[in-house]
Amino acid sequence: MAQLELSGLTKTFKTGTAVDAVALTVDRGEIVAIFGPSGAGKTVLLRLIAGIEEPDGGSVHIAGRDVTTDSPEARGIGMAFQNFALFPHMSAYANVASGLTATDTPKDQIYTRVQAIAKMLKIDHVLGHSPRELSNGQKQRTALARALVAEPELLLLDDPLRNVDAKLRYEMRLELPNLLRRYNATALYVTQDYKEAMALADRIVVMLNGKVAQIADSEEVYNAPASVEIARLFGDPTINLLPCEPTRNGAGLTVTIANTRVHIGDGFDIKPGQACILGMRPEDLVLHDGAADDAIPVDVLAVTPLNERYVFLVKTLDGRELLASSGDPASADRAHGRAYLTIDPTAVLLFDGASGTRMARTTPTAVPAGRLR
Structure with missing residues (x-):
């Protein structure tokens, strides 16, 4: 009872x-x-x-x-x-x-x-x-x-x-x-x-x-x-949210961020031309010194210590600001300048652009360990 x-x-x-x-x-x-x-x-x-x-x-x-x-x-x-x-x-x-x-x-x-x-x-x-x-x-x-x-x-x-x-x-x-x-x-x-x-x-x-x-x-x-509203309430630093229109190719779904095609996995039931919101937790964004596949060129504007992590404010070449975080102490040396950003495709979230409701994956992927903050 x-x-x-x-x-x-x-x-x-x-x-x-x-x-x-x-x-x-x-x-x-x-x-x-x-x-x-x-x-x-x-x-x-x-x-x-x-x-x-x-x-x-x-x-x-x-x-x-x-x-x-x-x-x-x-x-x-x-x-x-x-x-x-x-x-x-x-x-x-x-x-x-x-x-x-x-x-x-x-x-x-x-x-x-x-x-x-x-x-x-x-x-x-x-x-x-x-x-x-x-x-x-x-x-x-x-x-x-x-x-x-x-x-x-x-x-x-x-x-x-x-x-x-x-x-x-x-x-x-x-x-x-x-x-x-x-x-x-x-x-x-x-x-x-x-x-x-x-x-x-x-x-x-x-x-x-x-x-x-x-x-x-x-x-x-x-x-x-x-929903998007709930996603904003959980996490520090807060989740990154970008409007997008995913497209499908042989490797799955891709989105365009700052003129860079980025793969976000598959399993979402997306209609052609459907407006969505891409959600990316800062801990699922990784900064690199050199270019790589699916890597988005960014400029590092600031780095801030937050408990045991470091939070990076970066700007894409088309002016969008994103937050990334890392627990690696060596990453604190990257205080400014050009870097390249990659996204963990298994951890991204997609929300319907009109309602803000999260879109479930039809084929769920394993959530990376240690994401809960």
């Missing part, structure tokens, strides 16, 4: 439809990231599931029970917010225990459970402190402990790491999935950070304009985005 099932969930405000006929099934113990840009409807969706907002249509089932009209406290959920939402007049202990206290749980059980979750989250030494005495990281962990201590059927996390420093965000990306799995928690995690979504979740629900645009795991949403 699914732990959460949404069917046609809809919410409309005076400004427009915030959540548009969302359907989603989440299994017990699954971590699902709700990802999308600001205004996509992510937080409104969580509020509908929690019962804070009433839907205009559709239904919410938790553990097989229809809770669409139930009050928030009757739904068996826990929530943690991006602003922590701690009670300022209570100690950290009282904040963590507040959900158990409200249900008249015996004091000895409250003490045991609060101490256990606090130790796990490394806040047991600050339980006597008030929220104003806690660091942002301690506040975040306190809010998470409060959400987890009651062992809810469903955990709703609304961008809980947004207001913490970069070091803690990185640490919690590693710790949080393990913590949730130790509790066998079913969790929906709202975020605008694609790296966070990819690191934390079993599946990612991409929302755009109130609708579910794609549901997939990290590998699929990166390597096979459903």
Whole structure:
């Protein structure tokens, strides 16, 4: 039985439809990231599931029970917010225990459970402190402990790491999935950070304009985005997108970039003269010192270190700017001047020029290892 099932969930405000006929099934113990840009409807969706907002249509089932009209406290959920939402007049202990206290749980059980979750989250030494005495990281962990201590059927996390420093965000990306799995928690995690979504979740629900645009795991949403808009949201540096009209010859499909014919493999169902958009991840573009088959002459304009990689801004002879990346430290010496660019044909993406929808290969090729960034 699914732990959460949404069917046609809809919410409309005076400004427009915030959540548009969302359907989603989440299994017990699954971590699902709700990802999308600001205004996509992510937080409104969580509020509908929690019962804070009433839907205009559709239904919410938790553990097989229809809770669409139930009050928030009757739904068996826990929530943690991006602003922590701690009670300022209570100690950290009282904040963590507040959900158990409200249900008249015996004091000895409250003490045991609060101490256990606090130790796990490394806040047991600050339980006597008030929220104003806690660091942002301690506040975040306190809010998470409060959400987890009651062992809810469903955990709703609304961008809980947004207001913490970069070091803690990185640490919690590693710790949080393990913590949730130790509790066998079913969790929906709202975020605008694609790296966070990819690191934390079993599946990612991409929302755009109130609708579910794609549901997939990290590998699929990166390597096979459903549309141009989704492709732009994943990857740093961002994907290269060029308009093109592929043509077919004996070796497969080719596109023309800066007067150079480039093979992009085969397996796409392309009509003659069909307008397309060619998608190329920067890590699938390779710079060479000398000319080669299918190599596009470019001028290197700049090189920028990005974590363990180097990002190159290049310009083709017809003035198009592209981004390429490399993990080879020696490549940093190529700071400017003429170079030649080749494209991995097995990794390119094609989108329909009119709709922006990704065109699937009729004969899929193996995705190169190590492409996920």
